[in-house]
Amino acid sequence: MAAYMLVSAKIYNPNQFAEYGKKMEQLIKIYSGEYLAKGSISDILEGYFDKSRKILIAKYPTLEQIHDMWNSEEYKKIKKIRKDVADVDVIIIDGIDS
Template identity: 30%
Template sequence: MSAYFIIQINVTNPENYKDYIPQVTPLVKKFGGEYIVRGGKSENVEGNWPYERTVVLKFPSFDMAKKWHDSEEYKPIRKIRE
């Protein structure tokens, strides 16, 4: 069964984020993931929404999503966006 990883963020350092994207994309694919929602214009039409960016990743399973997130390869990349 597919699993979805939903990321909601505010980009506070655009330069770091530019470095993060080309490194994380191939790693997501390596673990069988694909981008369902990524970037583009968004507009909040109801209620308060504190995030400027939402990303949705689809993995073949919950196990693969966790393996990607917890992988040794992702740890240094994750630090770039923190």
């Protein structure tokens, strides 16, 4: 069953975060993920969301592939680029069986 990774980021250094983003895009592809949405919040219909945060949604074929990517040595190296550059919240959402 597909799984989705949702990332919410408050970015303090856009140039350095862009370097992190490029490396993550490659890594996500290696683990069979694909971007579904990436960018700013377009509109808030209800509740509170910090519109200054950037949002990313990536789809993976399985939950295990997200965990494999997240726990990989490659990601541990890339994650260091993000240190002190952004505050990031990451969640995983299970897909729906069709």
